[in-house]
Amino acid sequence: MADRSGSYQDLVVWQQAMDLTVTVYSTTKSWPKDELYGLTSQVRRAAASVPANIAEGYGREHRGSYLQFLRIAQGSLKELETHLLIADRVGIAPNGSTVALLASSESVGKLLRLLLRKLAGS
Template sequence: TQVRRAATSVPANIAEGYGRESRASYQQFLRIAQGSLKELETHLLIAQRVGIASHETIESLMARSESVGTLLRLLIRKLSPE
């Protein structure tokens, strides 16, 4: 349940920030989404260590998470004032 909560928190924070119609608020919620993504990664690693999920499954999910993290960082940079 913690993995699901963290995973759904990422897009929810992105959407909430976008809905605020303020660049600064959007960036802040994107940063919160990054934190949720790191929380998700932590839960995935713990699941692997305690034997709930296989290495292959976690490796695939971590790769996807890293891709999302890269996109979030790029979007935050793009929204930053020059």
């Protein structure tokens, strides 16, 4: 994919995914300590996986590999959303703290879909 210039860090989707991950870490600091190795850890790993897979895919030489890593990022995003919904339902997350995270996740998801469509069509 030699036609690319710049870096994965220039991608708005990567930037937003990084922002989401930082916010997830900040938000989960207030979650119960007995969940540190449970849902808190899963939420953090899923969040961190999104920008990591975008970056890893960008570094691949073939478009097909890049698309596959973007799809993995999409899966991690859905995993994150599900874990956040679980945290909300079981009362781990303070009232309403997942609303902004879910909105950010939706924004990242839209950008990922746009990027996937662009790369798949070209």
